[in-house]
Amino acid sequence: MIYPAVPIEAFEVRLNDLSLRTTFRTHRKTLRHHSTVVVRVRAGGTWGEGEAYTMDPSGVAEVLRALRLEGSDPFGVCAITERIEIQAARSAVDLALHDWIGRSLGLPVYRYLGLPSVPRTSCVSVGVDEPERMIHAAERWIKEGYPILKVKITTDTDPAVLTEIRRLGGESLEIWVDANQAFEPEQAVRVSRRLSAVGVSILEQPLSVGRIDDYAALRPHLAIPVILDEEIQSAADVARAARAGGIDGINIKLAKLGGVQESLRAIRVARAHGLSVLIGCFFESSLGIAASTHLQSLADRVDLDAPLFLENDPYTGLEFDGAVVAPPERVGIGVTRQVSRNRGS
Numbered sequence: 001m002i003y004p005a006v007p008i009e010a011f012e013v014r015l016n017d018l019s020l021r022t023t024f025r026t027h028r029k030t031l032r033h034h035s036t037v038v039v040r041v042r043a044g045g046t047w048g049e050g051e052a053y054t055m056d057p058s059g060v061a062e063v064l065r066a067l068r069l070e071g072s073d074p075f076g077v078c079a080i081t082e083r084i085e086i087q088a089a090r091s092a093v094d095l096a097l098h099d100w101i102g103r104s105l106g107l108p109v110y111r112y113l114g115l116p117s118v119p120r121t122s123c124v125s126v127g128v129d130e131p132e133r134m135i136h137a138a139e140r141w142i143k144e145g146y147p148i149l150k151v152k153i154t155t156d157t158d159p160a161v162l163t164e165i166r167r168l169g170g171e172s173l174e175i176w177v178d179a180n181q182a183f184e185p186e187q188a189v190r191v192s193r194r195l196s197a198v199g200v201s202i203l204e205q206p207l208s209v210g211r212i213d214d215y216a217a218l219r220p221h222l223a224i225p226v227i228l229d230e231e232i233q234s235a236a237d238v239a240r241a242a243r244a245g246g247i248d249g250i251n252i253k254l255a256k257l258g259g260v261q262e263s264l265r266a267i268r269v270a271r272a273h274g275l276s277v278l279i280g281c282f283f284e285s286s287l288g289i290a291a292s293t294h295l296q297s298l299a300d301r302v303d304l305d306a307p308l309f310l311e312n313d314p315y316t317g318l319e320f321d322g323a324v325v326a327p328p329e330r331v332g333i334g335v336t337r338q339v340s341r342n343r344g345s
């Protein structure tokens with residue numbers, strides 16, 4: 001049977017107003033309340049829904065509303081999304097179309113992508129804060145049995161915080177560190193030695209974006225593997241980073257790269273260059289995070305902890321067992337909207 005051609009009949013753009021349980025800080029931003037962009041497409045009577053985090057939700061929503069996708073072929077994901085320049089806008093549409101295809105075919109996204117369903121253990125994040133508060137936050141996660149922490153640091157983070165977290169978690173605790181572009185190269189070298197001494201396994205994005213050529217010279221002096229995050233916004237960026245050298249892996253986030261299709265390309269380019277892959281996230285609801293779980297079998301590491309921080313996740317269907325998460329065994333992305341907490345288009 002060939003699935004009948006059906007045009008997109010309706011296309012909606014909304015903002016999802018989300019709140020975190022507590023304020024979360026990194027070197028570059030502070031979050032408590034924010035909005036993500038949600039796109040809904042309907043074709044053949046079936047709806048598909050996608051979400052993306054952006055620093056400019058109103059601007060991205062405006063770009064999306066101007067698209068006029070009605071009449072397009074909803075299976076034509078690449079043809080539709082290549083017209084959209086802004087990654088977050090592209091990602092919201094890409095996810096909505098993947099959700100629609102899965103719902104129409106009666107399959108979870110991972111299945112029609114030809115990928116296995118693999119449960120993975122996500123890290124949980126500890127934000128930048130006063131030392132006692134960072135240690136307290138880490139201690140809470142450790143006591144609740146979370147085995148991997150990603151600790152956000154900045155230039156004035158006391159290294160004793162990491163030493164204390166290691167003491168609390170013991171040798172079995174896995175610790176990753178994310179600098180969110182905080183350092184100059186010399187600082188990165190000094191910090192990496194301290195991190196290595198307490199058994200931190202990766203250092204994410206130590207230098208500011210645009211310094212990709214500095215890593216080749218820096219890497220021999222860095223005591224732990226380096227993962228690039230903010231620097232990587234496309235498959236072409238992965239190729240550029242691999243050519244420049246000096247990095248060990250990349251952090252893929254759907255909203256940062258422009259959705260499932262570009263993320264798959266980026267992961268394959270990374271693998272072809274022997275780079276490790278981390279699948280990460282922003283503070284999206286279970287809709288955006290569930291979409292990422294469909295690709296997680298392709299990753300070495302998973303950072304999909306956003307739903308654990310949200311006070312008002314409007315979607316259900318993505319289940320965490322502690323830190324372990326798997327793609328929902330339902331059609332499409334696999335989550336359902338529960339309450340209407342959005343602003344209409």
Ligand SMILES: [Mg+2]
Nearest residue numbers: 178204205229
């Ligand atoms: Mg990061």
